[in-house]
Amino acid sequence: MARTASGKEFLDQAKELLANAKSVKELRQAQAMILPLEFNLSLEQTSAITGVSTGWVCHLRTEFIRANGKVERTKSHGGRRRENLSPADEVEFLSPFIERAKVGGILVVSEIHAALQARLGRSVALASVYNLLHRHDWRKLVPDKRHPKSDPEAQEAFKKTPGTDGSDQGRVARGKAHQGDVSR
Structure with a gap:
């Protein structure tokens, strides 16, 4: 029974x-x-x-x-339970790096990684830094055409130097012809 x-x-x-x-x-x-x-x-x-x-x-x-017939209603899971910093703290943490990027500097991930580890007092994965930067649209701030410390005049002068543009003229001028050339 x-x-x-x-x-x-x-x-x-x-x-x-x-x-x-x-x-x-x-x-x-x-x-x-x-x-x-x-x-x-x-x-x-x-x-x-x-x-x-x-x-x-x-x-x-x-x-x-x-529970003596009582049901406690708890909040459901959600949100960023494993966050390193709150969204406001992230903005504050990234602000000096982003300001440097706006005036022509570049975001160096290793510097941000070291600063984040110092702020948290523990080691974090490098992916955490990339995720942090991605959440704050960091790609829009990095100059993408040329490095900010590059010298455009030196680059143009280098392009005008014979033999540096990849054509055969520079090789022939220095006496190094292609194997296909039969003229001696």
Whole structure:
């Protein structure tokens, strides 16, 4: 013979929970209490109705009884639970690096990585720095056409030097012809 369901003293609270359930867990918990007590269903039948395993029905019932018929509504998971810095702290931390990038400097990831590790007091992965920069649209600030310390005149002069543009003229001028040249 199966054991009789316990928790009759919490039946009214379970009915109230059933009427005011805000989540699926609360609904299932109320059903796990009411179905065996009101309709004399077994745990297997209750699990078939609620859509959870028999062990989970027992767990829901026990949890409800231990809490004296009260269900604490906790906030659901979400947000950045593993954040190194809050979004406001990230903006404050990155502001000197971004200001330097706006005036023509470049963002050097190794410098930011070292500063972040010093600020946090522990080592962090390099990917954390790239993720931090990505969250704050760092790519828009880095000059992408040329290095800010480059010398455009020196580059143009280098292009005008014979033999540095990749053509065959420079090789022939220095006496090094291609193997395909037969003229000697």
